[in-house]
Amino acid sequence: MTRTTPPDQSTTARLRAEHGSALTLGEDCDLPDDLVVEISPGGQLTLGDRVSVRRGSTIQVHPGATVAIGDDVAIGEHTFISAMVGISIGAGAALSNMVDLHDHNHRPRTVSNAPDGELVPWASGFEGAPIVIEPGAILSNKTTVTAGVRVGANALVGANAVVSRSIAPDTVAAGVPALPRRTFDGVPAPREDPRTLTVGFFGTSIMEHLEAVNAQMTAQADLPEIGSKVTVEGWSQRGWVHRLALSLRATWPHIGFDIKNHGEGGATSRDIVGIVEGDRATNGTDYDLVFLGVGINDVWRRFQNRTSEAVELDEYTRHLTGMLDQLSGYARRIVVVSETPFGPIEDPETVTAMNAELARYNAAAAQAAAAHGALFLDVWGPFTTAARLGGHPAGLWSDGVHLTELGDTVLLQQAERLLAEHRIVEKLQDYPLLERHAALTAYGPMFARYRTGGV
Known part of the structure; x- marks a missing residue:
């Protein structure tokens, strides 16, 4: 995406100029100069108040998708967030360095998915499902969260984990795949759209x-x-x-x-x-x-x-x-x-x-x-x-x-x-994976309140 704004503009001003109504930015956000934000037509990105993002991070919103980041969220260095359906990160959650959130996968190259046999990576299409990080959850360094997963409030995920199944609130999880290790008495946290x-x-x-x-x-x-x-x-x-x-x-x-x-x-x-x-x-x-x-x-x-x-x-x-x-x-x-x-x-x-x-x-x-x-x-x-x-x-x-x-x-x-x-x-507990466009229709209501005009 070509930048047309002067290089000395603040990051927030640059992003607002580039993306207009597709981007909602809260107050007092701390965003690095090299933050990459890509919003395709029909996509929507919402950041709450006091969101902090460190250098080298990318937020990618594909057509029709939504990324919603709540108040007081901290995102570490070189984190990659990519949505074809919807990703929400609740208030007070923390993503450490090099965390990866992808709410979609390539579909298998079957005859039905790629009838023309075209040898390009996207020929078979994509499937997706929402990712929900509930308030107060913490994802440690190099954690990967896959499509359809919900990480519960206050959950703590260990470094290098692959979260391919939903994790309950007030739970410590680690490993590949990430599995519950123990639970604890978590502090009260808001429950938005419980499963x-x-x-x-x-x-x-x-x-x-x-x-x-x-x-x-x-x-x-x-x-x-x-x-x-x-x-x-x-x-x-x-x-x-x-x-x-x-x-x-x-x-x-x-x-x-x-x-x-x-x-x-x-x-x-x-x-x-x-x-x-x-x-x-x-x-x-x-x-x-x-x-x-x-x-x-x-x-x-x-x-x-x-x-x-x-x-x-x-x-x-x-x-x-x-x-x-x-x-x-x-x-x-x-x-x-x-x-x-x-x-x-x-x-x-x-x-x-x-x-x-x-x-x-x-x-x-x-x-x-x-x-x-x-x-x-x-x-x-x-x-x-x-x-x-x-x-x-x-x-x-x-x-x-x-x-x-x-x-x-x-x-x-x-x-x-x-x-x-x-x-x-x-x-x-996991959200079922659906073909990309079907997923946008099925899961759209989960993200309606974050989108301009509520659509």
Whole structure:
């Protein structure tokens, strides 16, 4: 970029003259004479008050992208910041010398990405996702932060680290890739645009788990007298889904969890197909994580002699495959949950026959999950073990189908184990990489307030 301003002008005056409304500079910034700022058409760079940048640094904003640097941020020597989507650096954060922030990568040179086979570096295009450095975070010398990563408030990243996964607030991380080493009690820091994960549940009453509600029953300071009567005022969803939601919020308090429980009592796979389609058509929700469990009513209806409502295995498989096809288009991670076995609901021989049939449906669910790259949570074994060793087999079920608190706990523990084993929540904290232009559209609202005119 050619400079047209006199060489004796201050750096701030030079930058304002070069970039006009594409650049917003706060008060009392300390910027070196050799600071390189490149802002392409449609790009926006915002610096807050008292931002300090040392010599040899470059800030590069590609078309349509945004770089937002908060108040009292310190940036060391020879640091390189390059945005094709958006990079935000929160107030009071520090980037030491030779830190590199790139919110984009070259896409692989596949036939679809480079159909003409042109031998130039940019022929395959780019993919990108935001980088968010929260307030008070410190990146030590030669730290590299890759696209889609969020570094939490007050986090301290050791020298030479490569941050390719998000780091929680109040955490010391180091290494290649950077991994948490320890946590500490951090000072209060503002939380701007906290990460929110949307988690959906599609299934039967085992997911829905309705309980009667009266406000007085949950007010510890105003519980009703023993022997008195209360009126059912409504219904609330509880069970293992509710408890898993609480567990997620307790384990990752810095993340927001938007829980959408679409479980429906009595639903067969025919019904749940409609629920999945209706949710997408009505709400258009993109999910970070989906739990899908269905099949118990498909089998049970036959043994209840409600044959018109029963769903044969072939039809069940078609329904499940269709739901997985659809959900795979807008859910980042899918977990197919096996159905829990039937408990003492009929005579032992009938229950054995019911479970033998239900096992066939679970096997089909496992195959469908594998074919779609989904995880399969097999809770059958833990339930049968708990029933066999617990001394009171009926203790897992309230009526042979629906779960007691003990049954909910068994299912909850298996769900938590799966999430921990595959580090699902940790990985979902990262922003998904998208084709460059799609990323600008998808993530644009995150940076709207930093742009001239709020667009």
